[in-house]
Every structure is written in C-alpha cells, then in structure tokens.
Amino acid sequence: MTSSISSPLVVTADPTLRDQLLRLCAAAGVTPELADDAVGCLRSWIAAPLVLLGADLAPAVADLQPVRRAAVHVVAPGRAPDGLFRDAVRIGAAGLVELPRSEAWLVETLTDLDEPRPGGLVLGVTGGSGGAGATTFACALGQVAAGEGDAVVIDCDPLGPGVDRVLGLEHHEGFRWDALCQTTGRLSARALREALPRAGGLGVLSWYAGGRASALQAFAAREALSASRRGHATVVLDLPRGADPLVEELAARCDLVLVMAVPSVAGVAAAARTCARFTEVAGANLVLRGTGVPPEEVARATGVPVLAQMQDQRALAESIDLGLGPVRHPRGRLGRAAAQVLAAARAGQGGSGAGRARAA
Template identity: 55%
Template sequence: MRRPLLVTADETLLEELLRLAAAAGTTPDVAADPAGVLRAWATAPCVLVGDDVAARAVRCAPERRDGVRVVGWQADADTFRAALALGAEEVCELPRAESHLVALLLDLDDLGRAPGAVLGVVGGSGGAGATTLACALGQVAASCGAALVVDCDPQGPGADRVLGLEQEPGVRWDALVRGGGRLGASSLREAVPSRGGLGVLTWPHEALDGPARPAASPHAVGEAFGDACREAVAAGRRGHDLVVLDLPRAGDDLVADLAGRCDLVLVVVVPDVAAVASTQRTCRRLGETEALRLVVRGSGLDPAEVARVTGVPVAARLPDQRGLSEAVDLGLGPVRSHRGPLARTARALLALPEVGLVPARGRAA
C-alpha cells in the first residue's frame, strides 16, 4: 500500500492521525516540518497537513497537487486561508471528520482513479435473462478493467454459480452485513471471490441444514442489507471500472433506491404480450428515472412496439444464445465465445456513453 504523508508538529494531533491510519490499515510517513518533505509532498498518495504547520507549509510553496487536506481540532480563518493557499481539497476538523479520514485512508490505492460506471440489470418478467446478461456484462467488462457483479437477488441462482466462481474464496453478503460500516474500495475489490479482473458479491452458499439466504425479499434481513448494498455500490464504483447490479424484480423500496444509483438500468424484456405487460409494471415500480433502457431478448413483437408500449427506449437486441446452460454448467460463465450474441450485445451496451467502456474483443474473464 502507498503511504500517506502526515505533516504536523502537534503531538496530540499526530497521535490521533496515527490511530486513524492504523484503523485504515496504513502506516504514514511523518514529518514535523514541511520544508523537509517537499519531494514526498509531490509523490505521496495523499497529504494531511496539521493546522499547526499549515501557514509554514504555505511559505515553503510546495507543488500544487490533488489530495491535500488540512487537519486540525478547531479550524479558524487562518486555517482556511492556509488551506486555500495550499490548494487543499478540504479542511477536516477532528473528531467530526474521523470516519471520513479513515475512509479516505482506506481508499489510498484507488486515489486518482476515475469512478466506475454502475449498471443495473432487471428482468421485465420472470426468467427474462437478467442474471445471465448481468454476468455476461461483468465478464466482457473484465477484459478492459476491474468489474464487479453484485448479486442483489436472494431468489436467484447465485451470480458466483453462473460465473463459475462458486469455489473461489472470499467475502459474501453475510460477512458484509455483519461487518457494517464504511467499506474501502480496494478492500472490497480484494475481498470478494474473483478471477481475472472479475469479482462477484453474492449470497453465502446454502447451508445443508437450512437456507442461509433470507426467505423472501432482501428486506427480510432488514435495514442492514440495504446499508450493505448502498455501501457496496459506493465502494464498488470507487474501486472498479464497472459495477453490475443483478436486481430482483420484487419491487420494494430498496430496489428502486438501488436503481436510482445506477448510471443505466437495463430491463431485459422478452417480446411477447404477457412479458411486455409484466415489463410495464416492472418499469413503473422502478420509479421515475430517465436511466431505463430495454434489452429485447429473442424474437417476437417488434422492438419499436415494445418501446412504445412501455415508454422505455430500446438500447439493444439480444438474440438467444445456443449452448448457454452447457457453458454455465462447465463453469465458463455465459460468455463462452467473444463472437456469441451475449458478448456482442454486452460490448455494445458497455460502449454506450453512460458507461463508456470499450472492451477488447476476444478476451473475457
């Protein structure tokens, strides 16, 4: 892990900042005098300057850079003046800013990384192909960056199974819900089951003596699951190029809340009369959002007609893919070949301006 730079001569402040750094699992480089650390100032992943030496730091005229913060017990006008002169991003007052600073120190390795896109995928009707598409998007995105599939559907098959990652060790929902609190972007990325740039956050394996998942909606495990989901989306975005949410169709507030956090929500629709009627309801339950797009799977009604009836534009068509269950049973995930319909549709969806990923052809995790 890259070491942050702490500059302060105030022993109590130093002690407190070292404690926060330890909570974030990092050991900072420490200096009492800004004049001696001008090179480290330019290269450290972040710089925390005590308000006791902020004015002195201004006189040293360190290189302007992002990620500088002035920290103190009580900020006054001089503190803000110095922070402004240093080009600091903010002034952090302790103890109020404690958890903010811990979260910042947890994310050091990801500082400067552009936040990734968040794509929601939901089936317009049951069995439409949402989980399959969510996993395919993750596989294809992993060819050009870090991708995370977040399985928010307690009734689904388990995204780890669909992706062939069920044997990989790592943290699942039960551990995150128990842990609570702020998640670091890199800790989430490194903790979940993963292979080749593709991670999955999903449910624990079913225990032999009874189901380990909640029986009904995600709300059955209470507010804690909602908090864990929101935290995973935020940390996932900070630490990945793409986060794909496999959203359940059960229209509760949490699903609408998560959909509202997505850059795009893809509604997979089978183009027949009954499925389109279900899709209309699903879209309505997702709430007012400009971010809905249809993915029309298979053939049937004209996609333009489906768009007219639902009031949601079509982003892509997805022809049926042969040999899908075999590929999943073999642990290869739904994308077996980069020329197949799922890979082609996923590439087109990832290239949409709201997502902005241009995956390489011929490689999928």
C-alpha cells in the same frame, strides 16, 4: 513535500500528531502535503482530495472561514474536547477523528485516495418479466467488462440463482453478503476488491452457496455499492423484480438501468409495468431476448428505448454448468450484446431515443 492528485493535506503544528498522521499515510501508501499553520493550509485547501486538520489548528482555521468543501476531518490525539466540535461545525468538517481509536478507519480512507478511478460505470439489470434472463445478462456484462478493466457483479436478489454460481465462482474463497451484513463502518474500495471471490478482473458479491439468503441490509448495500464504484471500472447490479424501497434506491444510484424483456405480447405488458417503476428514479433502457414484437413497437408500448436485441445463446446451460459463465466466446450472441450495451452506456447513449436496437 511534493504532492500529487491523491495527496491528502495534513494541517498541524503538533509534532506528535504530525508523526502519527505520517505513519498512517505511510501505511496507506500515500504521501501527504504538510502545512504547519492556518494561513499556509489555504493554498491547497480546495485542491487536496482530503484534509486532515489537527485539533491544535482547528480554531485558527475556523477563524479564517475557508471555503466550505467536502472531505475535511478534524483529527484529535485522544478524546476530542467539547469545544473542538464547535470548531468543526464552523469549518463544515465531515466529522471528528479520534486517534488511536479511529486509526483503522483513517488508513482505509487514505488508501482509497490512491485509487486510479474517480468512479466506475454502474449498471442495474432487472427482469421485465419472469424468465427474461436478467441474472444471465448481468453476468454477461460483468464478463465482457472485465476484459477492459476491473469489474464486479453484485447480487441484490436473495432469491435468485446466485451470480457466483452462474459465473462458476461459487467455490472461490472470498467475502459474501452473509459476512458483509455483519460489519459496520466505511468500506475501503481496495479492501473490498481484494476480498471478493474473483477470476481475473471479475469479482462477485453474492451469498454463500446452499445457505439461506437473508434480505439485504440497507447500510451494507450502500457501502458495498460505494466501495465497488470507487474500486472498479464497471459495477453491475443484479436487481430483483419485486417492488422494494432499497431496490429503488439502488436503481437511483445506477448510471443506467437495463430491463430485460421477451418481445411477446405478455412479455411487453409486464416489461411496461417494470419500466414505469424505474424510469422515475433512473434512466431505463430495454434489452430484448428473442424475436416477436418489433423493437420499435416495444419502445412505443413501454415508452422506453430498446438498446439491444439478441437471439438466445446456443449451449448456454452447458456453458454455465461447466463453470465458464454465460459468455463462452466474446463473439457469441451474449458477448456481442453485452459489448454493445457497454459501449452505448459509456458513450452516454442510454435513455434517449427509441428503436436503436440491432439484432445481436
């Protein structure tokens, strides 16, 4: 059977188990490569993105001591016997999968293999001071990024205005944190992407409008970020300013953290404290809103490079009130600044050098 880069390797000589796994692969829309003996599976052991090793061949494969790799799951038809756990440990398997109990999870895992992207760009946005416009810029990044591929803005600030409201998606049907924090288990990238409120290529994950927003649950935030990264070209996190271990963990998972700052004496002083929090866990850059202290002096005062500077967007409040989002036109000030930041982040230019700012 011809394999592709997203083809899992199914290793079993048990015809019943093989039929079960083929059915699950078909449900996920993937075509597996098959091996019915321990030695034969070694040819594709490293190349396959996922290995499903039948309980019948697990002892023989363990005896061969194959190269340790990620994404190996030992699959048992029914309850796994105690000895199978020892074989799984010898192989270095990620875990045991019992069928039919874990069928839904396995289909989601197989579905993710068909995602065309290995992982999207993740940007965190936070305010260097109150009123710096972090949520607005996070939404602007999402709007501009959605013009080039699937994008999602994740609202990590339960006390913020709500990114869905800023983007005019608060009345769209879809998954919110309120429901996500009640779930357990691994999230499928495709399932999450299709479940979120969205307009075109842009999705949002926030709280229900008008409801009482509760604190983020760590497990839900990790799963949401992981699934979003697998299922979108660009992921933007709207991060709260308050010091919190979970916020710092999410920032550490970002490719770049953008600190929004107002270039005034007070704004730069506040931004310097914020930058000090994030430079230890992630690459941080500043985005300036307005004029005042020159970008070079802001960079020297904070020890963090300035990636972009922009003037206030005209009719911004009107655009948001009309449900159009902050970027009404891609050539507007917010649109140009967001495009500049995205281009620099994708080129790997963030986090080094100072004074790279250009007024937008």
